[in-house]
Amino acid sequence: MLELEGLTKNFGGVKAVNAVNLTVKAGEVHGLIGPNGAGKTTLINLVSGLLKATSGTIRLDGQPLNGLSADRRARLGVGRTFQNLRIFPNLTVGQNIDVARSSVTDDDGAQALVEAAMERFDLTAKRSLPADELSYGHMRRLEIVRALALRPKILMLDEPAAGMNPAETEDLVAALAWIRERHPCSILVIDHDLKFIMTACDRITVLHMGAVLATGLPEDITKSPEVIAAYLGQAAA
DSSP: OEEEEEEEEEETTEEEEEEEEEEETTOOOOEEEESSTSSSHHHHHHHHHHSSSSSSEEEEEEOTTTTHHHHHHHHHTEOOSSSSOOOTTBBBBHHHHHHHHHHSSOHHHHHHHHHHHHHHTTOOTTTTGGGSSSOHHHHHHHHHHHHTTOOSSSEEEESTTTTOOOHHHHHHHHHHHHHHSSSOOOEEEOOOOOHHHHHOOOOEEEEEEEEEEEEHHHHHHHHHHHHHHIIIIHHHH
């Protein structure tokens, strides 16, 4: 569903993303992990169009995205959340979601998905509340539902479990499974909660210093000497 070939982003002399080749298969949950500064969020910003790639190719469902604006990519099926919450605080919960839903031409299908997602993420009764009155956890949920309102082909979640307690994180794992059942999209998820990543993801890619260090099944990643040395650490091993 998502194919990155030789994706590179330079900031001056620094290669924040360095010739990354990555494939997210149709319908899978793909984890993206690595140390702080490894290039994970930069990679998502390149896919979503917030940053322009220095070189390399981005394809969604076979269609090149290079050169397209962020809003055009969103309409083609690129949905995302942000590491630092980016809700519209002065709009209601419902209006935040309508911003995304209004961009989708298949309104009936989008509306049905939105209503089901709002119920699943405990936002239905909060529809008329100003978004900045939500708890932190519900703000995180609002971002996910807003991204789902686009009916995305690829849903990219940047640290969705950040700040969540164990019960909320466990529910997030179940929520990702629910999303795949109700809306068959691929999911690319960044997080530092390794228990969450290992439980929720079908495959995992590890970034280190902007480059791909390893890609594989969760059980293979945890046994990789290179990954242990660069990120997981001997205690985790």
